[in-house]
Amino acid sequence: MEALEILLSASFWIATIRIASPLIFATMGELLCERAGVLNLGIEGIMTAGAFAGWYTVYAGGDLWLGVAIAALTGMMFGLIHGFLTVPLGLSQHVTGIGTTLLATSITYFIYRVLLPQETSPPKIDPFTPLPIPFLSEIPLIGQALFAQTPLTYLAFILVGTIAWILNRTPAGTAIRAVGENPAAVESQGISVTLVRMSAVAVGSALMAVGGAFLTMSAFNSFFFEMINGRGWVCIALVVFGSWKPGKALLGAILFAAFDAYQVRLQSVVGNVVPYQIFLMMPYVLSILALIVMSRRAGYPKALMIPYLKGER
Numbered sequence: 001m002e003a004l005e006i007l008l009s010a011s012f013w014i015a016t017i018r019i020a021s022p023l024i025f026a027t028m029g030e031l032l033c034e035r036a037g038v039l040n041l042g043i044e045g046i047m048t049a050g051a052f053a054g055w056y057t058v059y060a061g062g063d064l065w066l067g068v069a070i071a072a073l074t075g076m077m078f079g080l081i082h083g084f085l086t087v088p089l090g091l092s093q094h095v096t097g098i099g100t101t102l103l104a105t106s107i108t109y110f111i112y113r114v115l116l117p118q119e120t121s122p123p124k125i126d127p128f129t130p131l132p133i134p135f136l137s138e139i140p141l142i143g144q145a146l147f148a149q150t151p152l153t154y155l156a157f158i159l160v161g162t163i164a165w166i167l168n169r170t171p172a173g174t175a176i177r178a179v180g181e182n183p184a185a186v187e188s189q190g191i192s193v194t195l196v197r198m199s200a201v202a203v204g205s206a207l208m209a210v211g212g213a214f215l216t217m218s219a220f221n222s223f224f225f226e227m228i229n230g231r232g233w234v235c236i237a238l239v240v241f242g243s244w245k246p247g248k249a250l251l252g253a254i255l256f257a258a259f260d261a262y263q264v265r266l267q268s269v270v271g272n273v274v275p276y277q278i279f280l281m282m283p284y285v286l287s288i289l290a291l292i293v294m295s296r297r298a299g300y301p302k303a304l305m306i307p308y309l310k311g312e313r
Helices: 002-006 010-035 043-059 064-086 093-115 143-147 151-169 171-181 183-188 193-219 231-241 246-270 276-295
Strands: none
Touching (some): 002 246, 010 043, 010 143, 010 171, 010 246, 043 064, 043 093, 064 093, 064 193, 151 193, 151 246, 171 183, 171 193, 183 193, 193 231, 231 276, 246 276
């Protein structure tokens, strides 16, 4: 009975939305890259770099929103590296992506040690605070969860609608979808496939980095090693789960976050009977099962992971 009561508690849904927020940013970024035909396995490292860049900007005296902007620029920089190697040079997207993750993570940890050599515990900053929306935040159960979050959470949900609108209602979105399906046809219309793909990867990587910055500037108030903890790989799975559609990917992020928030609370109910490791792996196991079910009907971009050189047919 107590296990079911968890689902009816406001704290559970507040935690679910908070956990989902960084996943939403990073998933939308990865979705944008893949809709343009580029798999970005650098997401884990880019999120790590964004988390540190945003946090350190604020720690050094900068504004919170300046920290978000610096994180986005940091992600864009690594995205351009990944994009340059995979788009105009046509190198393996798998190998380059993993290399980008290793590069971004290693550089971040190195810079942390250089800038803060004497710190034994992560320094803290003043993070974003919840910004309740009048009246709406007073709705029972979902009011606090949806309308009493930090500004970055609101921005994450706005981003989903924005990405969906761009992809489906604008010429730029049409170009992105087209280069992910048939780049030769796009080139025949005088549009640069390289420019479109590079732009998508740069913007997508910026969003991934903001997802990382959410953790240090909104969920927590410090940076520590391994804080991304596989969230980047989860976001790649969420893109597939969502069939490369922003709305479905959003639902996938909330579903995974709900599993994660639920296992934490479930430990207090039956934790004395079941080993805690079972609870820790539960969100991932359930997400894998959901991914298997959804991916069988997913229609992936036809040119995904296929290099394209100008003039090829």
